[in-house]
Amino acid sequence: MLKFDEQKQIESVAGALALRGKIEKIVDSICEKGYDDVYYIGIGGTYASALQAVNHIKSMSSVPAFVENAAVYTTTGNRRIGEKSVVVISSVTGCTEEMVEAVKKAKEHGACVIGFVDVKTAELAKMVDYEVAYPANEQLKFFMVADRFMKNNGDFSDYDRYYAEMERYLPQALADVEKESDEFGRNFAEAHKDDAIHYFVGAGAQYGATYSYAMCYWEEQHWIRTKSIHAAEFFHGMLEIVDRDTPVTVFVGEDAERPLAERVANFLPRICGNYTVIDTKKFQLTGISPEFRGYISHLVMHAVTQRIDAYLELINRHPMEIRRYYRRLDY
Numbered sequence: 001m002l003k004f005d006e007q008k009q010i011e012s013v014a015g016a017l018a019l020r021g022k023i024e025k026i027v028d029s030i031c032e033k034g035y036d037d038v039y040y041i042g043i044g045g046t047y048a049s050a051l052q053a054v055n056h057i058k059s060m061s062s063v064p065a066f067v068e069n070a071a072v073y074t075t076t077g078n079r080r081i082g083e084k085s086v087v088v089i090s091s092v093t094g095c096t097e098e099m100v101e102a103v104k105k106a107k108e109h110g111a112c113v114i115g116f117v118d119v120k121t122a123e124l125a126k127m128v129d130y131e132v133a134y135p136a137n138e139q140l141k142f143f144m145v146a147d148r149f150m151k152n153n154g155d156f157s158d159y160d161r162y163y164a165e166m167e168r169y170l171p172q173a174l175a176d177v178e179k180e181s182d183e184f185g186r187n188f189a190e191a192h193k194d195d196a197i198h199y200f201v202g203a204g205a206q207y208g209a210t211y212s213y214a215m216c217y218w219e220e221q222h223w224i225r226t227k228s229i230h231a232a233e234f235f236h237g238m239l240e241i242v243d244r245d246t247p248v249t250v251f252v253g254e255d256a257e258r259p260l261a262e263r264v265a266n267f268l269p270r271i272c273g274n275y276t277v278i279d280t281k282k283f284q285l286t287g288i289s290p291e292f293r294g295y296i297s298h299l300v301m302h303a304v305t306q307r308i309d310a311y312l313e314l315i316n317r318h319p320m321e322i323r324r325y326y327r328r329l330d331y
Contacts, residue, residue, distance in 0.1 A: 001178070001179065001182050001310075002182075002310045002311060002314060003310040003313075004178060004179075004182075004307075004310070006175050006179075009171070009174065009175045009178065010171040010172060010175050011171075012135075012136055012137060012171075013137060013140070013170060013171040013174055014167070014171045015134060015137075016134060016136070016137035016140045016141060016144075017140070017144075017163075017166055017167050017170065017171070018167075019132060019134055019141065019144065020144055020163060020167075022132060023132065023141075023144050023145055023148060024148050026114060026130045026132075026145075027114075027145060027148040027149055027152065028148070028152065030086055030112060031149070031152045034084065035084050035085065035086050035112070036064070036082075036084035036085060037064040037065070037066065037080065037081075037084075037085050037086070038057075038063060038064065038065045038066070038085075038086045038087075038088065038146075038149060039065075039066050039067075039068050039078075039081060039085060039086070039087050039088070039106075039111075040053050040054055040065070040066070040067050040068070040087075040088045040089075040142065041067075041068045041069075041070050041073060041087055041088070041089050041099070041102050041103075041106070042067075042068075042069070042070060042089065042090065042099075043069060043070040043071055043096060043098045043099060043102075044215065044216055045138075045212050045215075045216040046070075046089070046090045046091065046099070046138065047067070047069050047070070047211075048208040048209070048211045048212035048215075048216070049090065049138050049139045049142050049208060049212070050067045050068075050088075050142065050208075051067055051207065051208040051211065052139060052142070052143075052205040052208035052209070052298050053065075053088075053139075053142040053143055053145070053146045054066060054067045054146075055204055055205055055207070055208070055255075055257075056143060056146055056205060056255075056295065057146050057149070057150060059204075059255060059256045060150055060155055060156065061149075061150040061153055061155035061156070062153065062155065063146075063149050063150055063153050063155065065146070065149075066080075068081075068102070070089075070096075070098040070099050070101070070102035071098045071102075073102050073105065073106075074098065074101045074102050074105055077105070081106055081109050081111050082109050082110055082111065083109070083110035083111070085106070085109075085110075085111040085112070086111065086112050086113075086114065087103070087106045087111045087112070087113045087114070088113075088114045088115075088142065088145055089102070089103060089113065089114070089115050089116070089117075089124075089128070090115070090116040090117070090138045090141065090142065091115070091116070091117050091118070091122070091124050092118045092119075092135075093118070093119060093122060094117040094118065094119040094121075094122020094123060094124040094125050095119075095122055095123055095124065096124075099124060100123055100124055100127070103115070103124060103127050103128065104127065107127060112129050112130075113127070113128040113129050113130070114128065114129070114130045114132070114145060115127075115128030115129075115130065115131050115132070116132050116133075116134070116138065116141050116142075117131060117132075117133060118133055118134070118135050119133070120133045139298060139299060139302070140299065143295070147159060147162070147163075158291075158292075161289075162292055162295070165287060165288055165289060165292060166288075166292075166296075168287060169285075169286060169287030169288055170288070170296065170299075172286070173283075173284075173285045173286055173287065173288060174299060174300065174303045175303075176283075176284070176285075176286070177283050177285075177300050177303040177304060178303045178304075178306060178307055180283060181303065181304045181307045182307050184304070184307065185304070185305075185306075185307025185308040185309075185310065185311050186307070186311045188276065188308050188311075189308050189311035189312040189314075189315050190311070190315060192224075192247055192312075193312060193315050193316050195224060195225075195247045196225065197224075197225040197226065197227065197247070198214075198218065198224060198225070198226045198227075198247040198248075198249065199226070199227050199228075199229065199238070199242075199246065199247065199248045199249070200213060200214045200226060200227070200228045200229070200248075200249050200250075200251065201228075201229050201230075201231050201234055201238075201248065201249070201250045201251065201261065201264050202228070202230070202231060202250070202251035202252075202253070202261060203230060203231035203232060203253070203257035203258070203260035203261045204253050204255040204256060204257030204258065204260075204261075204294075205253055205255055205297060205298040206251040206252065206253040206255075206257075206261060206297065206298060206301060207228075207230045207231070207257075208298065209251050209253075209298050209301045209302065209305075210228040210229070210251050211228045213228070213251075213305055214226035214227065214228035215228065217305070217309060217320075220323070220326065221309075221320040221321075222309075222312055222313070222316065222318060222320065223318065223324075230260075231250070231257070231260040231261045231263065231264045232257075232260050234263075234264045235263075235264075235267075239267070239271070242268070242271055242272050243271070243272070244271075244272060244273045244274070245273065245274050246272055246274060247274050247275075248268060248272055248274065248275045248276070249275070249276045249277075249278065250264050250265045250268070250275070250276070250277045250278070251278055251301055252265060252277060252278065252279040252280065252281070253280050253294065253297035253298065253300075253301065254280055254281055254293045254294040254297045255294035255295070255297060256294070258294075265277045265279075278301065278304055280293070280297040280300040280301055280304075281293075283300055285300070
């Protein structure tokens with residue numbers, strides 16, 4: 001398989017799950033002191049992951065959780081963020097300008113900041129109250145924080161059973177999804193390598209997936225024009241610009257908002273001959289209980305799209321690490 005190291009993938013996910021003890025101590029300490037609300041702050045891909053985490057909390061818990069775009073927060077502010085607020089952030093480099101400024105602002109207002117910053121020596125890593133350094137698996141790390149807050153709030157009674165399954169089965173299950181999706185990824189990349197524009201539709205945690213995949217992967221890394229839209233909004237404008245040849249892909253997950261994505265998937269055959277439906281329900285996920293599948297369907301979708309990316313990069317002869325302007329020009 002192209003750009004696939006099964007053992008490395010398994011070890012990466014297992015390593016992230018091994019952070020649970022550290023994350024639990026951090027969240028437990030905060031809960032013991034008391035807090036009013038939780039804010040996931042991000043920009044670009046981290047904003048997408050924040051959308052997923054907060055959607056997860058909203059569907060299961062009464063924990064007051066919110067999403068803030070870092071750039072918007074630094075300009076507009078949020079008067080609710082204060083001394084009893086918890087802010088959760090993630091950064092690969094630890095030097096993204098918007099994130100540094102957002103954390104400065106949150107700290108000025110007395111917020112407690114949990115930071116997943118991959119570079120321990122980065123400015124951002126030194127600013128947060130609790131630093132956890134581990135590469136990749138941002139979505140999984142965000143959910144681990146959310147799950148512990150929900151467990152401590154009395155909203156996740158299956159927490160221990162859930163994580164026992166995740167630690168035992170998830171690393172291999174996600175690797176298996178990639179293997180099973182390899183041919184699909186190749187065919188999808190071949191079919192859509194020259195798209196003038198491609199529309200991605202999703203709901204629930206899959207909206208964060210479409211948002212991130214359209215912007216951070218197809219636009220930023222493949223240089224293909226895209227648009228992401230929430231399935232709940234598809235029938236309020238977008239459907240009118242879809243015709244027989246419009247490339248549309250629907251991400252269908254297994255959480256509470258699945259019916260919203262299914263509605264779009266069921267409608268598209270009436271008007272479009274160039275649509276694709278990617279449904280996480282088709283994957284076996286050995287060892288994962290049915291009631292937990294919705295919690296990880298965004299991770300399953302990411303495993304699928306990684307196969308698309310590997311072949312799209314090869315077919316278009318465009319290395320994904322190349323940027324025209326990002327971190328190359330001042331803006």
